[in-house]
Amino acid sequence: MAKITLDNLAHSYLPNPGSEDDFALKELNHDWDDGAAYALLGSSGCGKSTLLNIISGLLHPSQGRILFDGKDVTHAPTAERNIAQVFQFPVVYDTMTVHDNLAFPLRNRGRDESYVAERVQEIARMIGMEEMLRKKARGLTADAKQKISLGRGMVRKDVNALLFDEPLTVIDPHMKWELRTQLKQLHHDFGHTMIYVTHDQTEALTFADKVVVMYDGRVVQIGTPEELFERPEHTFVGYFIGSPGMNVIPARIDGNKAYVNGSYVELAQGYKPLDGKVEIGVRPEFAKLSQTEGLPVKVRRVEDVGRHKIIRAEFFGSDINIIAGEDDHISADMNRVTFDPTRVNVYANDWRVNGEAA
Amino acid sequence: MEKTVNQKAWFLVLPVLLLVAFSAVIPLMTVVNYSVQDTFGNNQFFWAGLEWFEEMLRSERMWDALGRQLMFSGIILAIEIPLGIFVALNMPKSGFWSSFCLVLMSLPLLIPWNVVGTIWQIFGRVDIGLLGYTLDALGINYNYTQDILAAWVTIIVMDVWHWTSLVALLAFAGLKSIPDAYYQAAKIDQASRWKVFRFIELPKMMGVLMIAILLRFMDSFMIYTEPFVVTGGGPGNATTLLSIDLVKMALGQFDLGPAAAFSIMYFLVILLISWVFYTVMTNLDKREG
Numbered sequence: 025m026a027k028i029t030l031d032n033l034a035h036s037y038l039p040n041p042g043s044e045d046d047f048a049l050k051e052l053n054h055d056w057d058d059g060a061a062y063a064l065l066g067s068s069g070c071g072k073s074t075l076l077n078i079i080s081g082l083l084h085p086s087q088g089r090i091l092f093d094g095k096d097v098t099h100a101p102t103a104e105r106n107i108a109q110v111f112q113f114p115v116v117y118d119t120m121t122v123h124d125n126l127a128f129p130l131r132n133r134g135r136d137e138s139y140v141a142e143r144v145q146e147i148a149r150m151i152g153m154e155e156m157l158r159k160k161a162r163g164l165t166a167d168a169k170q171k172i173s174l175g176r177g178m179v180r181k182d183v184n185a186l187l188f189d190e191p192l193t194v195i196d197p198h199m200k201w202e203l204r205t206q207l208k209q210l211h212h213d214f215g216h217t218m219i220y221v222t223h224d225q226t227e228a229l230t231f232a233d234k235v236v237v238m239y240d241g242r243v244v245q246i247g248t249p250e251e252l253f254e255r256p257e258h259t260f261v262g263y264f265i266g267s268p269g270m271n272v273i274p275a276r277i278d279g280n281k282a283y284v285n286g287s288y289v290e291l292a293q294g295y296k297p298l299d300g301k302v303e304i305g306v307r308p309e310f311a312k313l314s315q316t317e318g319l320p321v322k323v324r325r326v327e328d329v330g331r332h333k334i335i336r337a338e339f340f341g342s343d344i345n346i347i348a349g350e351d352d353h354i355s356a357d358m359n360r361v362t363f364d365p366t367r368v369n370v371y372a373n374d375w376r377v378n379g380e381a382a
Numbered sequence: 383m384e385k386t387v388n389q390k391a392w393f394l395v396l397p398v399l400l401l402v403a404f405s406a407v408i409p410l411m412t413v414v415n416y417s418v419q420d421t422f423g424n425n426q427f428f429w430a431g432l433e434w435f436e437e438m439l440r441s442e443r444m445w446d447a448l449g450r451q452l453m454f455s456g457i458i459l460a461i462e463i464p465l466g467i468f469v470a471l472n473m474p475k476s477g478f479w480s481s482f483c484l485v486l487m488s489l490p491l492l493i494p495w496n497v498v499g500t501i502w503q504i505f506g507r508v509d510i511g512l513l514g515y516t517l518d519a520l521g522i523n524y525n526y527t528q529d530i531l532a533a534w535v536t537i538i539v540m541d542v543w544h545w546t547s548l549v550a551l552l553a554f555a556g557l558k559s560i561p562d563a564y565y566q567a568a569k570i571d572q573a574s575r576w577k578v579f580r581f582i583e584l585p586k587m588m589g590v591l592m593i594a595i596l597l598r599f600m601d602s603f604m605i606y607t608e609p610f611v612v613t614g615g616g617p618g619n620a621t622t623l624l625s626i627d628l629v630k631m632a633l634g635q636f637d638l639g640p641a642a643a644f645s646i647m648y649f650l651v652i653l654l655i656s657w658v659f660y661t662v663m664t665n666l667d668k669r670e671g
Contacts, residue, residue, distance in 0.1 A: 102572075103569070111563040176571065
């Protein structure tokens with residue numbers, strides 16, 4: 025187990041990267057605390073897997089260093105880093121039995137057979153495959169194969185970190201939940217540093233102590249699930265986390281008022297004059313339909329998703345989402361919207377701006 | 383809804399039936415016809431029953447040719463399959479050099495068989511051939527027209543040169559279909575190069591390798607043109623493979639009956655070996671699954 029430090033790390037797949045756009049992973053400094061569970065969240069192609077492969081040594085970064093407990097391993101091969109990694113699509117050794125598959129990483133490291141047998145039993149119990157140990161891995165279902173991959177990742181006790189690259193994509197929904205719980209349990213029991221790449225926010229928020237949100241090759245926010253929800257540092261975080269995501273509305277800020285098309289919204293704090301693209305962000309949870317107060321909206325559609333209702337509406341020509349309670353009555357004359365002032369965030373050029381106490 | 387019965391649809395299969403009849407069924411039946419008859423010329427035939435088959439089974443000449451044939455196919459398979467895999471493993475995986483290698487390796491496959499024979503026939507000549515002349519100059523006694531070993535080495539090297547590319551191309555296609563994640567996982571698991579080959583590459587290539595082995599077996603088992611052009615079956619009968627012997631018998635000596643019986647047995651042997659091989663391989667597959 026180790027603390028993993030990324031120092032000025034960046035990576036480009038081009039041989040001679042010029043501008044910042046050439047980098048798949050933009051310059052990054054970060055410490056992954058020993059024994060913490062992280063989720064790396066972002067849309068496809070944002071550099072999550074690149075980052076993961078750099079940590080495991082499958083990829084060598086174009087610049088910067090990577091340190092394990094202060095020791096530079098930037099150019100160390102994968103084997104020396106002692107890392108376990110599980111990939112998106114199941115990798116099993118077809119001609120081996122399930123048992124041999126699970127034993128493979130241990131045997132390659134020359135562990136003695138009695139230890140191997142004991143560990144394999146333990147892992148097989150964990151992934152629920154004790155009955156199948158004697159079977160050949162070929163011909164198993166995709167999720168059985170992925171469970172083997174997960175098992176192979178977990179079979180070594182002494183790894184520095186466990187990396188998961190969207191490991192549950194091919195797994196059935198009910199199994200997904202179970203495996204995720206087991207991973208959490210494993211983390212709880214053994215305290216490995218875990219990094220879990222996903223584009224599924226539910227997965228990220230339930231698995232991790234800290235969620236790292238990436239966007240366009242950059243880490244835009246690192247925080248607890250609550251922080252990401254309440255205080256998205258970047259409009260992408262607001263939009264990506266939450267269902268539906270945060271409403272981002274172009275506005276002009278003057279002191280503690282945000283002007284949207286001539287009407288204004290109260291803010292909890294005052295702001296200095298802002299340059300560039302200025303927007304306010306309000307989560308649908310903190311917007312409320314009303315008959316009398318607030319700004320005009322045109323309700324287009326109400327979706328009842330069970331726990332609550334999602335109202336899709338038009339707000340000065342752009343879309344806005346509002347969440348109302350399960351039992352709230354939505355009437356036809358509700359054509360105004362109000363925002364909870366303490367929950368309105370202000371963004372300049374997509375980054376959140378701190379206000380001053382009003 | 384009632385299905386309408388329309389027998390006219392059979393006309394759609396007619397062209398194929400005709401084609402197959404003329405290209406395969408009728409010639410084969412003609413052979414069967416010859417194999418059970420005897421002739422003394424004048425286009426007069428007499429019923430001979432299974433006489434020719436019995437004669438052929440007792441014929442030392444045929445058993446010798448079959449032995450040589452099995453040895454030839456065995457040797458070229460033992461060389462071409464591992465060599466083809468080795469070449470495929472060492473080819474560049476992508477980019478310009480990958481395409482370059484592919485084209486380069488396809489070249490021997492594009493050369494007509496009699497030309498391949500001619501190339502090697504001249505190449506190996508001690509007086510004007512580059513290979514023969516060089517070996518001779520180095521003091522190695524090489525003469526494929528007189529020395530049995532030299533003749534065998536020549537036709538085997540020729541076949542390896544001509545057909546290893548096919549195995550390599552098939553193996554390469556098999557290798558290319560392996561997702562990167564397998565190699566990455568193997569690195570994470572600290573698998574050695576040998577284990578990567580043994581547990582990832584070889585199993586993933588098994589399907590195409592089976593096809594390669596079948597193709598190369600069938601092709602080499604009926605090989606005629608190339609060795610015939612180079613050695614003409616000699617020295618003596620040392621490189622007279624089955625098909626060469628068959629042609630000698632059928633067209634050289636005009637022994638239609640025995641030759642027909644011979645070729646039917648030849649056909650059955652190929653069919654049998656291919657069937658056994660295929661069944662064993664697919665069963666192996668199923669048992670593992």
